[in-house]
Amino acid sequence: MTSLAIFLSMRAIGAFFLSTVLVAGVSIFISSCNDVSIPVASEVGTYDATTSGKGATLLSGDNDIYPNVVPALIDDQVYGVDYQYGSRNPSSTILFAAIHGGNIEEGTTEIASNCAGGNSSTPQHDFYSFDGIKPANNNLYDNDSLHVTATHFNENSGITRINNATKAIVLHGARNPTSSEKSAEGFGTNTKIIFVGGKDEALKSAVKAKLEEYFPQALVIIPTNQSSSYLKGYLGTSSSNFCNRTVSGKGVQLEMTWDFRKTLFTGGQLSTPAQRASQTWEMVKLAVALREAVE
Numbered sequence: 001m002t003s004l005a006i007f008l009s010m011r012a013i014g015a016f017f018l019s020t021v022l023v024a025g026v027s028i029f030i031s032s033c034n035d036v037s038i039p040v041a042s043e044v045g046t047y048d049a050t051t052s053g054k055g056a057t058l059l060s061g062d063n064d065i066y067p068n069v070v071p072a073l074i075d076d077q078v079y080g081v082d083y084q085y086g087s088r089n090p091s092s093t094i095l096f097a098a099i100h101g102g103n104i105e106e107g108t109t110e111i112a113s114n115c116a117g118g119n120s121s122t123p124q125h126d127f128y129s130f131d132g133i134k135p136a137n138n139n140l141y142d143n144d145s146l147h148v149t150a151t152h153f154n155e156n157s158g159i160t161r162i163n164n165a166t167k168a169i170v171l172h173g174a175r176n177p178t179s180s181e182k183s184a185e186g187f188g189t190n191t192k193i194i195f196v197g198g199k200d201e202a203l204k205s206a207v208k209a210k211l212e213e214y215f216p217q218a219l220v221i222i223p224t225n226q227s228s229s230y231l232k233g234y235l236g237t238s239s240s241n242f243c244n245r246t247v248s249g250k251g252v253q254l255e256m257t258w259d260f261r262k263t264l265f266t267g268g269q270l271s272t273p274a275q276r277a278s279q280t281w282e283m284v285k286l287a288v289a290l291r292e293a294v295e
């Protein structure tokens with residue numbers, strides 16, 4: 001298939017999403033949860049809830065409240081009220097995932113879903129998302145409290161999906177760089193940045209090339225061990241990073257700044273599921289770019 005043919009077919013898929021699936025993104029996602037397990041008592045270990053969650057001390061280093069999803073987070077938060085997770089599992093072993101999805105790192109679930117393509121009944125690639133579904137982001141115990149860093153993330157069905165994947169692209173949201181970071185890194189005024197991390201060097205290069213082809217206005221950066229400490233925060237090369245827990249032990253993660261993600265949603269609005277249901281042509285382009293890189 002030529003790039004144009006794929007692009008046009010993705011345009012059709014995109015139009016379909018825009019008119020049906022993603023306009024009703026929340027309901028589709030919830031329906032996709034039917035084939036995954038809800039945490040049960042046996043999965044809830046001996047984590048001491050009195051020292052977690054709302055009374056927790058932030059862990060040093062990653063600012064997470066919980067050291068893991070199972071048992072710490074699920075022991076303290078309520079499935080279907082505070083968080084949810086779900087997957088679509090086709091025969092494809094290419095996985096698009098968001099482990100800080102929903103209202104945690106806004107837009108990442110929608111990107112992963114668009115990239116995976118299809119819908120809950122006709123999936124094309126593997127899709128997994130762990131979502132924050134609390135209504136507001138306004139204090140320490142909001143959706144941000146559901147962020148379990150990628151090296152600690154251990155929700156069972158998500159681990160099954162990544163362990164089954166031959167190639168994986170995991171979507172994350174990054175904050176915009178500060179003024180001093182922009183200056184030090186030579187970003188100029190551009191805050192539409194995608195940091196490409198992970199251990200799959202070949203796929204990282206392919207992803208960077210495709211992103212630069214489709215998003216010439218964005219900065220696409222592959223951090224290295226020689227990079228600044230700021231950039232090394234986006235390396236994603238730990239073997240225990242979720243994105244690298246594939247069959248081959250390597251994968252890719254994309255950390256996309258808020259200002260880049262804003263371009264994917266109508267009016268730059270992505271704070272709520274309803275806002276994220278309305279997407280721009282840029283979203284379709286992103287799905288085309290990443291699929292061309294990975295297929």
Ligand SMILES: [Zn+2]
Pocket residue numbers: 099100105171172173
């Ligand atoms: Zn993340």
